Amino acid sequence: xxxxxxxxxxxxxxxxxxxxxxxxxxxxxxxxxxxxxxxxxxxxxxxxxxxxxxxxxxxxxxxxxxxxxxxxxxxxxxxxxxxxxxxxxxxxxxxxxxxxxxxxxxxxxxxxxxxxxxxxxxxxxxxxxxxxxxxxxxxxxxxxxxxxxxxxxxxxxxxxxxxxxxxxxxxxxxxxxxxxxxxxxxxxxxxxxxxxxxxxxxxxxxxxxxxxxxxxxxxxxxxxxxxxxxxxxxxxxxxxxxxxxxxxxxxxxxxxxxxxxxxxxxxxxxxxxxxxxxxxxxxxxxxxxxxxxxxxxxxxxxxxxxxxxxxxxxxxxxxxxxxxxxxxx
Numbered sequence: 001x002x003x004x005x006x007x008x009x010x011x012x013x014x015x016x017x018x019x020x021x022x023x024x025x026x027x028x029x030x031x032x033x034x035x036x037x038x039x040x041x042x043x044x045x046x047x048x049x050x051x052x053x054x055x056x057x058x059x060x061x062x063x064x065x066x067x068x069x070x071x072x073x074x075x076x077x078x079x080x081x082x083x084x085x086x087x088x089x090x091x092x093x094x095x096x097x098x099x100x101x102x103x104x105x106x107x108x109x110x111x112x113x114x115x116x117x118x119x120x121x122x123x124x125x126x127x128x129x130x131x132x133x134x135x136x137x138x139x140x141x142x143x144x145x146x147x148x149x150x151x152x153x154x155x156x157x158x159x160x161x162x163x164x165x166x167x168x169x170x171x172x173x174x175x176x177x178x179x180x181x182x183x184x185x186x187x188x189x190x191x192x193x194x195x196x197x198x199x200x201x202x203x204x205x206x207x208x209x210x211x212x213x214x215x216x217x218x219x220x221x222x223x224x225x226x227x228x229x230x231x232x233x234x235x236x237x238x239x240x241x242x243x244x245x246x247x248x249x250x251x252x253x254x255x256x257x258x259x260x261x262x263x264x265x266x267x268x269x270x271x272x273x274x275x276x277x278x279x280x281x282x283x284x285x286x287x288x289x290x291x292x293x294x295x296x297x298x299x300x301x302x303x304x305x306x307x308x309x310x311x312x313x314x315x316x317x318x319x320x321x322x323x324x325x326x327x328x329x
Contacts, residue, residue: 092159096163178273179229180250181308183274184309185256186292194214194304211302215305216293216294219290219292221290222263224280226275227256228256231249231272233270234247234248237268241285242260243283245257257294260287
């Protein structure tokens with residue numbers, strides 16, 4: 001018998017399928033050819049493989065779609081955070097302007113740029129950000145994100161530099177305030193003011209007067225003398241005419257001079273602060289009685305100390321002495 005004939009006969013061979021249910025139902029029997037059975041088995045296998053393939057593709061599609069939705073939500077959230085960050089930076093710009101105005105820095109040169117107090121995104125940047133926030137992230141290019149993030153970072157760095165400059169300015173102004181003589185160096189009576197006067201030690205008829213480069217404040221011997229501002233002792237020792245002399249360098253070109261002291265409590269190089277006791281009142285040097293000769297010098301030139309002192313009321317100790325010629329020098 002030919003091989004193909006044997007295959008045909010095998011496919012024609014009947015197969016019996018018997019289904020035996022429980023006792024209440026009759027058994028069922030089907031008789032099909034072996035070829036039909038193999039065909040149905042192949043068909044079932046094909047349908048199963050095709051279904052698995054289709055379902056797999058749909059599952060991948062839905063997973064990808066879900067991932068895209070999650071990514072879209074994250075991008076939208078990021079865009080909102082970027083917009084809030086921009087709003088904070090805009091508020092920082094406004095605060096920067098207000099601080100500079102309060103500190104009278106508006107007229108000063110801004111080391112960052114002339115437009116440090118202004119700025120913000122361009123119209124294209126806003127439209128790009130709006131596109132990101134509207135949910136059409138597919139239309140947003142990666143360069144849009146990089147540009148907006150770079151702009152926010154650059155603006156934040158400028159704001160930081162500006163606030164650091166303001167902090168430096170405030171600190172410098174505080175240092176200048178502490179270095180500016182603003183309190184009375186001692187208690188007593190003013191016996192001689194700044195300006196030209198006749199010398200209390202030499203009253204020749206032909207004398208035209210001399211410049212008195214400070215003020216004299218008289219009181220009892222050993223009255224406490226205080227530094228009128230923060231600074232460093234530049235000199236402490238004897239000087240002709242001034243007697244025991246103390247010179248304090250306050251920085252910013254400002255120096256104060258304390259003459260005729262009986263005893264110095266500081267030495268050159270010492271750091272002193274405002275209101276610190278530095279000496280006792282005396283009558284050393286060219287003097288007619290116990291008093292303090294007090295000078296303020298700016299850039300080496302004597303100026304009127306009364307410009308820096310608050311004149312007290314009539315009931316205070318400081319004021320003009322009735323016997324003005326009693327202690328001067």
